[in-house]
Amino acid sequence: MTTHLQPGEFSLLTQCGTARAGLLGTAHGTLETPVFMPVGTQGTVKALGPDDLAALGPRIILGNTYHLYLRPGDERVARLGGLHQFMGWNGAILTDSGGFQVFSLQGLRRIEEEGVTFQSHIDGSRHLFSPEKVVSIQRNLGSDIMMVLDECVPYGADREYTAKSLQLTTRWARRCREAHPALDRGQLLFGIVQGGFFPDLRAESARQLMEIPFDGFAIGGLSVGESRAEMLDILAHTAPLLPQDKPRYLMGVGTPRDLLDGIALGVDMFDCVLPTRNARNGTLFTSFGKTNIKLAKYAEDPAPLDPACTCYTCRTFSRAYLRHLYMARELLAYRLNTIHNIHYYLDLMRQARAAILEHRFEAFRRDILAHYEDEAT
Numbered sequence: 622m623t624t625h626l627q628p629g630e631f632s633l634l635t636q637c638g639t640a641r642a643g644l645l646g647t648a649h650g651t652l653e654t655p656v657f658m659p660v661g662t663q664g665t666v667k668a669l670g671p672d673d674l675a676a677l678g679p680r681i682i683l684g685n686t687y688h689l690y691l692r693p694g695d696e697r698v699a700r701l702g703g704l705h706q707f708m709g710w711n712g713a714i715l716t717d718s719g720g721f722q723v724f725s726l727q728g729l730r731r732i733e734e735e736g737v738t739f740q741s742h743i744d745g746s747r748h749l750f751s752p753e754k755v756v757s758i759q760r761n762l763g764s765d766i767m768m769v770l771d772e773c774v775p776y777g778a779d780r781e782y783t784a785k786s787l788q789l790t791t792r793w794a795r796r797c798r799e800a801h802p803a804l805d806r807g808q809l810l811f812g813i814v815q816g817g818f819f820p821d822l823r824a825e826s827a828r829q830l831m832e833i834p835f836d837g838f839a840i841g842g843l844s845v846g847e848s849r850a851e852m853l854d855i856l857a858h859t860a861p862l863l864p865q866d867k868p869r870y871l872m873g874v875g876t877p878r879d880l881l882d883g884i885a886l887g888v889d890m891f892d893c894v895l896p897t898r899n900a901r902n903g904t905l906f907t908s909f910g911k912t913n914i915k916l917a918k919y920a921e922d923p924a925p926l927d928p929a930c931t932c933y934t935c936r937t938f939s940r941a942y943l944r945h946l947y948m949a950r951e952l953l954a955y956r957l958n959t960i961h962n963i964h965y966y967l968d969l970m971r972q973a974r975a976a977i978l979e980h981r982f983e984a985f986r987r988d989i990l991a992h993y994e995d996e997a998t
């Protein structure tokens with residue numbers, strides 16, 4: 622039985638070192654944290670139907686403002702009842718503001734005080750994402766957790782550029798808060814900490830954002846090509862600066878190892894394209910590490926992909942069959958591989974949360990990583 626919390630309410634249940642287990646209320650259910658959020662960029666977690674998702678059990682998935690604004694259009698989705706009804710998903714949805722997608726997709730884009738102007742990667746048309754506009758889009762989509770418009774500073778940006786950029790990100794964050802009254806329609810709004818790889822700028826960004834009443838705080842600007850050590854260093858410095866009584870969301874991270882390290886450093890929420898994207902190129906995450914289903918050694922292997930896994934794919938099919946589907950580029954390969962990878966990530970979170978509640982997280986983390994070999998894929 623899970624407790625029902627009001628949208629925006631965050632309850633910190635247990636700490637195990639700096640690892641946390643909590644509950645976050647949203648308009649579409651109460652999330653148990655730490656939580657992994659599968660990415661559903663265009664209104665679907667690629668290759669999965671909402672029935673597959675319901676069987677896998679995520680409480681929250683991600684949608685993408687940039688993509689849904691360009692196609693089919695946020696106002697069209699609103700006229701059709703909002704993103705939940707449009708895609709048949711009744712759990713929670715978090716949407717990114719779209720700024721990151723504009724920066725990460727090539728094409729013309731300009732950053733000004735007013736916002737980001739860019740060209741659509743679909744038809745080349747020109748658009749402006751202002752703080753007010755991205756809030757309006759996310760309100761139209763009916764997202765349960767909205768993100769502010771921010772500039773994700775490119776990896777390697779110098780200190781002067783990074784310092785200037787975080788000031789703009791703070792001004793944009795303030796405008797987003799002003800455009801969306803607290804918890805209006807049960808929709809939460811998170812701030813995003815920037816500051817690149819400069820610890821003092823990270824502290825400055827966090828300090829400025831914490832003066833604004835956000836429902837949660839994301840750590841942005843990571844998973845942008847830096848080394849694991851650099852990411853962990855900034856994370857270790859930044860996470861503890863954020864309020865204890867608000868959820869902390871590490872954007873775009875990461876591998877199973879990164880998730881466990883992030884949890885140990887006090888992160889509550891994660892998203893990453895790895896489980897879905899890698900499923901489509903045959904890379905699978907298992908209790909014995911990362912592997913690739915196309916390896917010749919699996920060609921006649923009758924065993925389940927992961928004997929320790931209870932997902933539909935591992936309960937029903939052999940490695941030989943999964944390899945056959947993948948080599949034949951059969952559509953079923955993408956669905957079965959994705960079901961397994963998402964199940965692996967969600968189950969890792971479930972086990973991590975149980976370990977925190979039982980005050981044995983460090984031993985759990987060591988045990989998982991001891992068996993986790995990043996096999997050549």
Ligand SMILES: Nc1nc2c(CCc3ccccc3)c3nc[nH]c3cc2c(=O)[nH]1
Binds near residue numbers: 716720813840845
């Ligand atoms: N707004 C924003 N998003 C980021 C994402 C996308 C996460 C996302 C959320 C919702 C849907 C898709 C993607 C990042 N992904 C990797 N590193 C990232 C950094 C940032 C960032 O600094 N700011």
Ligand SMILES: [Zn+2]
Binds near residue numbers: 932935960964
């Ligand atoms: Zn499985």
